Amino acid sequence: MDNNKVGTFISVSRKAKNMTQKELAEKLNITDKAVSKWERGIGYPDITIISKLAEILSVTVNELLNGERLTEDSSLINAVDSSLDYVNKVSDHRNVKNVNIVTIVVSLIFLTAIFICTLCDLAITKTISWSIIPSSSIVLAWFIIIPMIRLKKNRLSISMLSLSILIIPFLWIIEQNTNGHWLISVGIPIVIASLSYLWIGTFIFCYTKLNKYYGLSIAFIILHILDIIIDKILGRLAIDYSIILTAVGCTIISIIFFYMGLRDKGQGDGAKPLKNIL
Structure with missing residues:
Protein backbone atom coordinates (compact mmCIF):
# COMPACT_ATOMS: atom_id res chain seq x y z
CA MET A 1 0.00 0.00 0.00
CA ASP A 2 1.33 3.41 -1.06
CA ASN A 3 0.82 5.94 1.75
CA ASN A 4 1.18 8.95 -0.56
CA LYS A 5 -1.22 7.49 -3.10
CA VAL A 6 -3.82 6.68 -0.45
CA GLY A 7 -3.35 10.11 1.13
CA THR A 8 -3.86 11.89 -2.17
CA PHE A 9 -6.98 9.79 -2.84
CA ILE A 10 -8.43 10.69 0.57
CA SER A 11 -7.70 14.37 -0.07
CA VAL A 12 -9.30 14.34 -3.54
CA SER A 13 -12.34 12.40 -2.33
CA ARG A 14 -12.77 14.73 0.65
CA LYS A 15 -12.63 17.84 -1.52
CA ALA A 16 -15.08 16.26 -3.95
CA LYS A 17 -17.52 16.05 -1.03
CA ASN A 18 -16.82 19.75 -0.21
CA MET A 19 -15.54 18.85 3.26
CA THR A 20 -12.70 20.37 5.22
CA GLN A 21 -10.23 18.23 7.14
CA LYS A 22 -11.89 19.35 10.35
CA GLU A 23 -15.36 18.34 9.14
CA LEU A 24 -14.11 14.91 8.09
CA ALA A 25 -12.33 14.51 11.43
CA GLU A 26 -15.51 15.37 13.36
CA LYS A 27 -17.48 12.71 11.47
CA LEU A 28 -14.83 10.14 12.44
CA ASN A 29 -14.38 11.41 16.03
CA ILE A 30 -10.68 12.06 15.50
CA THR A 31 -8.50 15.17 15.22
CA ASP A 32 -7.99 17.13 12.03
CA LYS A 33 -4.25 16.59 12.55
CA ALA A 34 -4.78 12.88 11.95
CA VAL A 35 -6.55 13.59 8.66
CA SER A 36 -3.73 15.95 7.68
CA LYS A 37 -1.17 13.20 8.31
CA TRP A 38 -3.13 10.76 6.13
CA GLU A 39 -3.30 13.20 3.24
CA ARG A 40 0.42 14.01 3.50
CA GLY A 41 1.30 10.31 3.41
CA ILE A 42 2.92 10.20 6.85
CA GLY A 43 0.16 8.17 8.49
CA TYR A 44 -2.85 6.06 7.62
CA PRO A 45 -6.32 5.46 9.04
CA ASP A 46 -6.80 2.92 11.79
CA ILE A 47 -8.37 -0.29 10.53
CA THR A 48 -11.36 0.25 12.84
CA ILE A 49 -12.48 3.37 10.94
CA ILE A 50 -11.67 2.32 7.37
CA SER A 51 -15.24 1.23 6.63
CA LYS A 52 -16.77 4.44 8.02
CA LEU A 53 -14.22 6.60 6.19
CA ALA A 54 -15.01 4.85 2.90
CA GLU A 55 -18.72 5.39 3.49
CA ILE A 56 -18.26 9.11 4.23
CA LEU A 57 -16.14 9.60 1.10
CA SER A 58 -18.57 7.52 -1.01
CA VAL A 59 -15.89 5.07 -2.10
CA THR A 60 -15.41 1.37 -1.52
CA VAL A 61 -12.99 0.00 1.06
CA ASN A 62 -10.94 -1.57 -1.74
CA GLU A 63 -10.68 1.76 -3.54
CA LEU A 64 -9.60 3.44 -0.32
CA LEU A 65 -6.91 0.86 0.35
CA ASN A 66 -5.63 1.03 -3.24
CA GLY A 67 -5.78 4.82 -3.42
CA GLU A 68 -7.68 4.91 -6.71
CA ARG A 69 -11.02 4.23 -8.35
CA LEU A 70 -11.31 0.61 -9.40
CA THR A 71 -13.28 -1.17 -12.08
CA GLU A 72 -15.33 -4.14 -11.00
CA ASP A 73 -12.78 -6.66 -12.30
CA SER A 74 -9.73 -4.98 -10.79
CA SER A 75 -11.62 -4.51 -7.53
CA LEU A 76 -12.10 -8.25 -7.17
CA ILE A 77 -8.46 -8.97 -8.02
CA ASN A 78 -6.96 -6.45 -5.59
CA ALA A 79 -9.38 -6.80 -2.67
CA VAL A 80 -7.66 -9.53 -0.69
CA ASP A 81 -4.09 -8.32 -1.28
CA SER A 82 -4.94 -4.74 -0.36
CA SER A 83 -6.76 -5.77 2.81
CA LEU A 84 -3.97 -8.05 4.00
CA ASP A 85 -1.31 -5.47 3.18
CA TYR A 86 -3.18 -2.81 5.13
CA VAL A 87 -3.72 -5.05 8.17
CA ASN A 88 0.00 -5.94 8.22
CA LYS A 89 1.00 -2.30 7.90
CA VAL A 90 -1.30 -1.18 10.72
CA SER A 91 -0.07 -4.04 12.89
CA ASP A 92 3.58 -3.10 12.26
CA HIS A 93 2.80 0.54 13.00
CA ARG A 94 1.18 -0.39 16.31
CA ASN A 95 4.11 -2.60 17.25
CA VAL A 96 6.57 0.23 16.55
CA LYS A 97 4.40 2.61 18.55
CA ASN A 98 4.25 0.19 21.50
CA VAL A 99 8.01 -0.32 21.40
CA ASN A 100 8.56 3.43 21.41
CA ILE A 101 6.23 3.84 24.38
CA VAL A 102 8.00 1.11 26.35
CA THR A 103 11.37 2.64 25.50
CA ILE A 104 10.25 6.08 26.68
CA VAL A 105 8.71 4.70 29.90
CA VAL A 106 11.83 2.65 30.76
CA SER A 107 14.09 5.61 30.00
CA LEU A 108 11.99 7.95 32.16
CA ILE A 109 12.04 5.46 35.04
CA PHE A 110 15.83 5.19 34.80
CA LEU A 111 16.27 8.96 34.57
CA THR A 112 14.00 9.41 37.59
CA ALA A 113 16.07 6.88 39.54
CA ILE A 114 19.29 8.73 38.65
CA PHE A 115 17.71 12.05 39.65
CA ILE A 116 16.53 10.68 43.01
CA CYS A 117 19.93 9.14 43.79
CA THR A 118 21.72 12.37 42.92
CA LEU A 119 19.25 14.45 44.91
CA CYS A 120 19.64 12.24 47.99
CA ASP A 121 23.42 12.37 47.65
CA LEU A 122 23.39 16.15 47.51
CA ALA A 123 21.03 16.36 50.47
CA ILE A 124 23.15 14.04 52.64
CA THR A 125 26.73 14.80 51.63
CA LYS A 126 26.30 18.25 50.01
CA THR A 127 28.19 16.90 47.00
CA ILE A 128 27.99 14.17 44.37
CA SER A 129 29.80 11.11 45.69
CA TRP A 130 28.16 7.71 46.21
CA SER A 131 25.32 8.45 43.75
CA ILE A 132 27.80 8.00 40.89
CA ILE A 133 27.82 4.23 41.45
CA PRO A 134 24.03 3.55 41.27
CA SER A 135 23.73 6.09 38.45
CA SER A 136 26.42 4.27 36.48
CA SER A 137 24.65 0.97 37.16
CA ILE A 138 21.42 2.40 35.76
CA VAL A 139 23.17 3.66 32.62
CA LEU A 140 24.76 0.23 32.10
CA ALA A 141 21.38 -1.47 32.59
CA TRP A 142 19.79 0.91 30.06
CA PHE A 143 22.29 -0.02 27.34
CA ILE A 144 21.67 -3.72 28.01
CA ILE A 145 17.88 -3.60 28.25
CA ILE A 146 16.99 -1.22 25.40
CA PRO A 147 18.34 -3.46 22.59
CA MET A 148 16.23 -6.31 24.00
CA ILE A 149 13.17 -4.08 23.73
CA ARG A 150 13.74 -2.35 20.41
CA LEU A 151 15.50 -4.86 18.18
CA LYS A 152 13.85 -7.76 16.37
CA LYS A 153 17.04 -9.59 15.43
CA ASN A 154 20.27 -10.27 17.31
CA ARG A 155 18.85 -8.68 20.45
CA LEU A 156 20.86 -10.82 22.84
CA SER A 157 24.08 -10.34 20.87
CA ILE A 158 23.73 -6.53 20.81
CA SER A 159 22.98 -6.48 24.54
CA MET A 160 26.04 -8.65 25.16
CA LEU A 161 28.12 -6.30 23.01
CA SER A 162 26.94 -3.33 25.10
CA LEU A 163 27.84 -5.20 28.29
CA SER A 164 31.26 -6.15 26.93
CA ILE A 165 32.10 -2.55 25.96
CA LEU A 166 30.77 -0.83 29.08
CA ILE A 167 31.55 -3.24 31.92
CA ILE A 168 35.23 -2.23 32.31
CA PRO A 169 34.48 1.54 32.42
CA PHE A 170 31.70 0.78 34.89
CA LEU A 171 34.05 -1.16 37.17
CA TRP A 172 36.64 1.62 36.85
CA ILE A 173 34.05 4.11 38.12
CA ILE A 174 33.35 1.84 41.10
CA GLU A 175 37.06 1.48 41.82
CA GLN A 176 37.61 5.24 41.68
CA ASN A 177 34.73 5.87 44.07
CA THR A 178 35.69 3.17 46.59
CA ASN A 179 39.40 3.98 46.79
CA GLY A 180 40.23 0.44 45.74
Missing part, protein backbone atom coordinates in the same frame (compact mmCIF):
# COMPACT_ATOMS: atom_id res chain seq x y z
CA HIS A 181 43.01 -0.99 43.57
CA TRP A 182 41.46 -4.24 42.40
CA LEU A 183 40.40 -3.60 38.80
CA ILE A 184 43.58 -4.74 37.01
CA SER A 185 44.53 -7.54 39.37
CA VAL A 186 41.08 -9.03 39.97
CA GLY A 187 38.30 -7.18 38.14
CA ILE A 188 39.50 -7.43 34.55
CA PRO A 189 40.48 -11.16 34.74
CA ILE A 190 37.07 -12.03 36.23
CA VAL A 191 35.29 -9.90 33.63
CA ILE A 192 37.17 -11.62 30.79
CA ALA A 193 36.33 -15.06 32.17
CA SER A 194 32.67 -14.16 32.78
CA LEU A 195 32.20 -12.49 29.39
CA SER A 196 33.78 -15.50 27.69
CA TYR A 197 31.24 -17.72 29.38
CA LEU A 198 28.35 -15.44 28.44
CA TRP A 199 29.50 -15.15 24.82
CA ILE A 200 29.83 -18.93 24.54
CA GLY A 201 26.32 -19.23 25.95
CA THR A 202 25.05 -16.61 23.50
CA PHE A 203 26.61 -18.48 20.60
CA ILE A 204 25.11 -21.79 21.75
CA PHE A 205 21.66 -20.33 22.32
CA CYS A 206 21.44 -18.10 19.23
CA TYR A 207 23.59 -19.53 16.48
CA THR A 208 23.51 -23.31 16.80
CA LYS A 209 20.86 -25.93 16.17
CA LEU A 210 21.62 -27.84 19.34
CA ASN A 211 18.75 -29.34 21.25
CA LYS A 212 17.86 -26.93 24.06
CA TYR A 213 18.68 -29.49 26.76
CA TYR A 214 22.09 -30.30 25.26
CA GLY A 215 22.84 -26.59 25.20
CA LEU A 216 21.92 -26.20 28.86
CA SER A 217 24.01 -29.25 29.72
CA ILE A 218 27.06 -27.68 28.04
CA ALA A 219 26.35 -24.36 29.76
CA PHE A 220 26.54 -25.92 33.23
CA ILE A 221 29.77 -27.75 32.42
CA ILE A 222 31.32 -24.44 31.32
CA LEU A 223 29.93 -22.79 34.47
CA HIS A 224 31.97 -25.20 36.59
CA ILE A 225 35.11 -24.32 34.59
CA LEU A 226 34.34 -20.63 35.10
CA ASP A 227 34.07 -21.15 38.85
CA ILE A 228 37.53 -22.77 38.91
CA ILE A 229 39.00 -19.87 36.92
CA ILE A 230 37.47 -17.26 39.23
CA ASP A 231 38.67 -19.10 42.32
CA LYS A 232 42.16 -19.24 40.80
CA ILE A 233 42.05 -15.48 40.17
CA LEU A 234 40.97 -14.87 43.76
CA GLY A 235 43.69 -17.19 45.05
CA ARG A 236 41.25 -19.58 46.69
CA LEU A 237 42.03 -22.70 44.69
CA ALA A 238 44.11 -24.46 47.36
CA ILE A 239 41.50 -25.14 50.03
CA ASP A 240 38.01 -24.17 49.01
CA TYR A 241 35.21 -26.67 49.31
CA SER A 242 32.91 -24.39 47.26
CA ILE A 243 34.73 -25.65 44.15
CA ILE A 244 33.80 -29.22 45.03
CA LEU A 245 30.19 -28.31 45.78
CA THR A 246 29.90 -26.32 42.55
CA ALA A 247 31.46 -29.15 40.57
CA VAL A 248 29.03 -31.71 42.00
CA GLY A 249 26.03 -29.45 41.51
CA CYS A 250 26.92 -28.47 37.95
CA THR A 251 27.71 -32.08 37.02
CA ILE A 252 24.39 -33.37 38.36
CA ILE A 253 22.40 -30.63 36.60
CA SER A 254 24.38 -31.15 33.38
CA ILE A 255 23.66 -34.90 33.45
CA ILE A 256 19.97 -34.25 34.06
CA PHE A 257 19.73 -31.88 31.10
CA PHE A 258 21.72 -34.28 28.90
CA TYR A 259 19.33 -37.10 29.80
CA MET A 260 16.35 -34.84 29.03
CA GLY A 261 17.97 -34.08 25.67
CA LEU A 262 18.28 -37.79 24.89
CA ARG A 263 14.65 -38.37 25.84
CA ASP A 264 13.55 -35.31 23.86
CA LYS A 265 15.45 -36.54 20.82
CA GLY A 266 13.83 -39.93 21.15
CA GLN A 267 10.43 -38.24 20.97
CA GLY A 268 11.36 -36.56 17.69
CA ASP A 269 11.95 -33.00 18.99
CA GLY A 270 15.70 -33.10 19.13
CA ALA A 271 16.28 -30.75 16.21
CA LYS A 272 14.61 -27.79 17.88
CA PRO A 273 17.24 -25.02 17.99
CA LEU A 274 17.86 -23.04 21.13
CA LYS A 275 17.38 -19.72 19.35
CA ASN A 276 13.68 -20.53 19.00
CA ILE A 277 13.36 -20.27 22.78
CA LEU A 278 14.60 -16.65 22.97
Whole structure:
Protein backbone atom coordinates (compact mmCIF):
# COMPACT_ATOMS: atom_id res chain seq x y z
CA MET A 1 0.00 0.00 0.00
CA ASP A 2 1.33 3.41 -1.06
CA ASN A 3 0.82 5.94 1.75
CA ASN A 4 1.18 8.95 -0.56
CA LYS A 5 -1.22 7.49 -3.10
CA VAL A 6 -3.82 6.68 -0.45
CA GLY A 7 -3.35 10.11 1.13
CA THR A 8 -3.86 11.89 -2.17
CA PHE A 9 -6.98 9.79 -2.84
CA ILE A 10 -8.43 10.69 0.57
CA SER A 11 -7.70 14.37 -0.07
CA VAL A 12 -9.30 14.34 -3.54
CA SER A 13 -12.34 12.40 -2.33
CA ARG A 14 -12.77 14.73 0.65
CA LYS A 15 -12.63 17.84 -1.52
CA ALA A 16 -15.08 16.26 -3.95
CA LYS A 17 -17.52 16.05 -1.03
CA ASN A 18 -16.82 19.75 -0.21
CA MET A 19 -15.54 18.85 3.26
CA THR A 20 -12.70 20.37 5.22
CA GLN A 21 -10.23 18.23 7.14
CA LYS A 22 -11.89 19.35 10.35
CA GLU A 23 -15.36 18.34 9.14
CA LEU A 24 -14.11 14.91 8.09
CA ALA A 25 -12.33 14.51 11.43
CA GLU A 26 -15.51 15.37 13.36
CA LYS A 27 -17.48 12.71 11.47
CA LEU A 28 -14.83 10.14 12.44
CA ASN A 29 -14.38 11.41 16.03
CA ILE A 30 -10.68 12.06 15.50
CA THR A 31 -8.50 15.17 15.22
CA ASP A 32 -7.99 17.13 12.03
CA LYS A 33 -4.25 16.59 12.55
CA ALA A 34 -4.78 12.88 11.95
CA VAL A 35 -6.55 13.59 8.66
CA SER A 36 -3.73 15.95 7.68
CA LYS A 37 -1.17 13.20 8.31
CA TRP A 38 -3.13 10.76 6.13
CA GLU A 39 -3.30 13.20 3.24
CA ARG A 40 0.42 14.01 3.50
CA GLY A 41 1.30 10.31 3.41
CA ILE A 42 2.92 10.20 6.85
CA GLY A 43 0.16 8.17 8.49
CA TYR A 44 -2.85 6.06 7.62
CA PRO A 45 -6.32 5.46 9.04
CA ASP A 46 -6.80 2.92 11.79
CA ILE A 47 -8.37 -0.29 10.53
CA THR A 48 -11.36 0.25 12.84
CA ILE A 49 -12.48 3.37 10.94
CA ILE A 50 -11.67 2.32 7.37
CA SER A 51 -15.24 1.23 6.63
CA LYS A 52 -16.77 4.44 8.02
CA LEU A 53 -14.22 6.60 6.19
CA ALA A 54 -15.01 4.85 2.90
CA GLU A 55 -18.72 5.39 3.49
CA ILE A 56 -18.26 9.11 4.23
CA LEU A 57 -16.14 9.60 1.10
CA SER A 58 -18.57 7.52 -1.01
CA VAL A 59 -15.89 5.07 -2.10
CA THR A 60 -15.41 1.37 -1.52
CA VAL A 61 -12.99 0.00 1.06
CA ASN A 62 -10.94 -1.57 -1.74
CA GLU A 63 -10.68 1.76 -3.54
CA LEU A 64 -9.60 3.44 -0.32
CA LEU A 65 -6.91 0.86 0.35
CA ASN A 66 -5.63 1.03 -3.24
CA GLY A 67 -5.78 4.82 -3.42
CA GLU A 68 -7.68 4.91 -6.71
CA ARG A 69 -11.02 4.23 -8.35
CA LEU A 70 -11.31 0.61 -9.40
CA THR A 71 -13.28 -1.17 -12.08
CA GLU A 72 -15.33 -4.14 -11.00
CA ASP A 73 -12.78 -6.66 -12.30
CA SER A 74 -9.73 -4.98 -10.79
CA SER A 75 -11.62 -4.51 -7.53
CA LEU A 76 -12.10 -8.25 -7.17
CA ILE A 77 -8.46 -8.97 -8.02
CA ASN A 78 -6.96 -6.45 -5.59
CA ALA A 79 -9.38 -6.80 -2.67
CA VAL A 80 -7.66 -9.53 -0.69
CA ASP A 81 -4.09 -8.32 -1.28
CA SER A 82 -4.94 -4.74 -0.36
CA SER A 83 -6.76 -5.77 2.81
CA LEU A 84 -3.97 -8.05 4.00
CA ASP A 85 -1.31 -5.47 3.18
CA TYR A 86 -3.18 -2.81 5.13
CA VAL A 87 -3.72 -5.05 8.17
CA ASN A 88 0.00 -5.94 8.22
CA LYS A 89 1.00 -2.30 7.90
CA VAL A 90 -1.30 -1.18 10.72
CA SER A 91 -0.07 -4.04 12.89
CA ASP A 92 3.58 -3.10 12.26
CA HIS A 93 2.80 0.54 13.00
CA ARG A 94 1.18 -0.39 16.31
CA ASN A 95 4.11 -2.60 17.25
CA VAL A 96 6.57 0.23 16.55
CA LYS A 97 4.40 2.61 18.55
CA ASN A 98 4.25 0.19 21.50
CA VAL A 99 8.01 -0.32 21.40
CA ASN A 100 8.56 3.43 21.41
CA ILE A 101 6.23 3.84 24.38
CA VAL A 102 8.00 1.11 26.35
CA THR A 103 11.37 2.64 25.50
CA ILE A 104 10.25 6.08 26.68
CA VAL A 105 8.71 4.70 29.90
CA VAL A 106 11.83 2.65 30.76
CA SER A 107 14.09 5.61 30.00
CA LEU A 108 11.99 7.95 32.16
CA ILE A 109 12.04 5.46 35.04
CA PHE A 110 15.83 5.19 34.80
CA LEU A 111 16.27 8.96 34.57
CA THR A 112 14.00 9.41 37.59
CA ALA A 113 16.07 6.88 39.54
CA ILE A 114 19.29 8.73 38.65
CA PHE A 115 17.71 12.05 39.65
CA ILE A 116 16.53 10.68 43.01
CA CYS A 117 19.93 9.14 43.79
CA THR A 118 21.72 12.37 42.92
CA LEU A 119 19.25 14.45 44.91
CA CYS A 120 19.64 12.24 47.99
CA ASP A 121 23.42 12.37 47.65
CA LEU A 122 23.39 16.15 47.51
CA ALA A 123 21.03 16.36 50.47
CA ILE A 124 23.15 14.04 52.64
CA THR A 125 26.73 14.80 51.63
CA LYS A 126 26.30 18.25 50.01
CA THR A 127 28.19 16.90 47.00
CA ILE A 128 27.99 14.17 44.37
CA SER A 129 29.80 11.11 45.69
CA TRP A 130 28.16 7.71 46.21
CA SER A 131 25.32 8.45 43.75
CA ILE A 132 27.80 8.00 40.89
CA ILE A 133 27.82 4.23 41.45
CA PRO A 134 24.03 3.55 41.27
CA SER A 135 23.73 6.09 38.45
CA SER A 136 26.42 4.27 36.48
CA SER A 137 24.65 0.97 37.16
CA ILE A 138 21.42 2.40 35.76
CA VAL A 139 23.17 3.66 32.62
CA LEU A 140 24.76 0.23 32.10
CA ALA A 141 21.38 -1.47 32.59
CA TRP A 142 19.79 0.91 30.06
CA PHE A 143 22.29 -0.02 27.34
CA ILE A 144 21.67 -3.72 28.01
CA ILE A 145 17.88 -3.60 28.25
CA ILE A 146 16.99 -1.22 25.40
CA PRO A 147 18.34 -3.46 22.59
CA MET A 148 16.23 -6.31 24.00
CA ILE A 149 13.17 -4.08 23.73
CA ARG A 150 13.74 -2.35 20.41
CA LEU A 151 15.50 -4.86 18.18
CA LYS A 152 13.85 -7.76 16.37
CA LYS A 153 17.04 -9.59 15.43
CA ASN A 154 20.27 -10.27 17.31
CA ARG A 155 18.85 -8.68 20.45
CA LEU A 156 20.86 -10.82 22.84
CA SER A 157 24.08 -10.34 20.87
CA ILE A 158 23.73 -6.53 20.81
CA SER A 159 22.98 -6.48 24.54
CA MET A 160 26.04 -8.65 25.16
CA LEU A 161 28.12 -6.30 23.01
CA SER A 162 26.94 -3.33 25.10
CA LEU A 163 27.84 -5.20 28.29
CA SER A 164 31.26 -6.15 26.93
CA ILE A 165 32.10 -2.55 25.96
CA LEU A 166 30.77 -0.83 29.08
CA ILE A 167 31.55 -3.24 31.92
CA ILE A 168 35.23 -2.23 32.31
CA PRO A 169 34.48 1.54 32.42
CA PHE A 170 31.70 0.78 34.89
CA LEU A 171 34.05 -1.16 37.17
CA TRP A 172 36.64 1.62 36.85
CA ILE A 173 34.05 4.11 38.12
CA ILE A 174 33.35 1.84 41.10
CA GLU A 175 37.06 1.48 41.82
CA GLN A 176 37.61 5.24 41.68
CA ASN A 177 34.73 5.87 44.07
CA THR A 178 35.69 3.17 46.59
CA ASN A 179 39.40 3.98 46.79
CA GLY A 180 40.23 0.44 45.74
CA HIS A 181 43.01 -0.99 43.57
CA TRP A 182 41.46 -4.24 42.40
CA LEU A 183 40.40 -3.60 38.80
CA ILE A 184 43.58 -4.74 37.01
CA SER A 185 44.53 -7.54 39.37
CA VAL A 186 41.08 -9.03 39.97
CA GLY A 187 38.30 -7.18 38.14
CA ILE A 188 39.50 -7.43 34.55
CA PRO A 189 40.48 -11.16 34.74
CA ILE A 190 37.07 -12.03 36.23
CA VAL A 191 35.29 -9.90 33.63
CA ILE A 192 37.17 -11.62 30.79
CA ALA A 193 36.33 -15.06 32.17
CA SER A 194 32.67 -14.16 32.78
CA LEU A 195 32.20 -12.49 29.39
CA SER A 196 33.78 -15.50 27.69
CA TYR A 197 31.24 -17.72 29.38
CA LEU A 198 28.35 -15.44 28.44
CA TRP A 199 29.50 -15.15 24.82
CA ILE A 200 29.83 -18.93 24.54
CA GLY A 201 26.32 -19.23 25.95
CA THR A 202 25.05 -16.61 23.50
CA PHE A 203 26.61 -18.48 20.60
CA ILE A 204 25.11 -21.79 21.75
CA PHE A 205 21.66 -20.33 22.32
CA CYS A 206 21.44 -18.10 19.23
CA TYR A 207 23.59 -19.53 16.48
CA THR A 208 23.51 -23.31 16.80
CA LYS A 209 20.86 -25.93 16.17
CA LEU A 210 21.62 -27.84 19.34
CA ASN A 211 18.75 -29.34 21.25
CA LYS A 212 17.86 -26.93 24.06
CA TYR A 213 18.68 -29.49 26.76
CA TYR A 214 22.09 -30.30 25.26
CA GLY A 215 22.84 -26.59 25.20
CA LEU A 216 21.92 -26.20 28.86
CA SER A 217 24.01 -29.25 29.72
CA ILE A 218 27.06 -27.68 28.04
CA ALA A 219 26.35 -24.36 29.76
CA PHE A 220 26.54 -25.92 33.23
CA ILE A 221 29.77 -27.75 32.42
CA ILE A 222 31.32 -24.44 31.32
CA LEU A 223 29.93 -22.79 34.47
CA HIS A 224 31.97 -25.20 36.59
CA ILE A 225 35.11 -24.32 34.59
CA LEU A 226 34.34 -20.63 35.10
CA ASP A 227 34.07 -21.15 38.85
CA ILE A 228 37.53 -22.77 38.91
CA ILE A 229 39.00 -19.87 36.92
CA ILE A 230 37.47 -17.26 39.23
CA ASP A 231 38.67 -19.10 42.32
CA LYS A 232 42.16 -19.24 40.80
CA ILE A 233 42.05 -15.48 40.17
CA LEU A 234 40.97 -14.87 43.76
CA GLY A 235 43.69 -17.19 45.05
CA ARG A 236 41.25 -19.58 46.69
CA LEU A 237 42.03 -22.70 44.69
CA ALA A 238 44.11 -24.46 47.36
CA ILE A 239 41.50 -25.14 50.03
CA ASP A 240 38.01 -24.17 49.01
CA TYR A 241 35.21 -26.67 49.31
CA SER A 242 32.91 -24.39 47.26
CA ILE A 243 34.73 -25.65 44.15
CA ILE A 244 33.80 -29.22 45.03
CA LEU A 245 30.19 -28.31 45.78
CA THR A 246 29.90 -26.32 42.55
CA ALA A 247 31.46 -29.15 40.57
CA VAL A 248 29.03 -31.71 42.00
CA GLY A 249 26.03 -29.45 41.51
CA CYS A 250 26.92 -28.47 37.95
CA THR A 251 27.71 -32.08 37.02
CA ILE A 252 24.39 -33.37 38.36
CA ILE A 253 22.40 -30.63 36.60
CA SER A 254 24.38 -31.15 33.38
CA ILE A 255 23.66 -34.90 33.45
CA ILE A 256 19.97 -34.25 34.06
CA PHE A 257 19.73 -31.88 31.10
CA PHE A 258 21.72 -34.28 28.90
CA TYR A 259 19.33 -37.10 29.80
CA MET A 260 16.35 -34.84 29.03
CA GLY A 261 17.97 -34.08 25.67
CA LEU A 262 18.28 -37.79 24.89
CA ARG A 263 14.65 -38.37 25.84
CA ASP A 264 13.55 -35.31 23.86
CA LYS A 265 15.45 -36.54 20.82
CA GLY A 266 13.83 -39.93 21.15
CA GLN A 267 10.43 -38.24 20.97
CA GLY A 268 11.36 -36.56 17.69
CA ASP A 269 11.95 -33.00 18.99
CA GLY A 270 15.70 -33.10 19.13
CA ALA A 271 16.28 -30.75 16.21
CA LYS A 272 14.61 -27.79 17.88
CA PRO A 273 17.24 -25.02 17.99
CA LEU A 274 17.86 -23.04 21.13
CA LYS A 275 17.38 -19.72 19.35
CA ASN A 276 13.68 -20.53 19.00
CA ILE A 277 13.36 -20.27 22.78
CA LEU A 278 14.60 -16.65 22.97
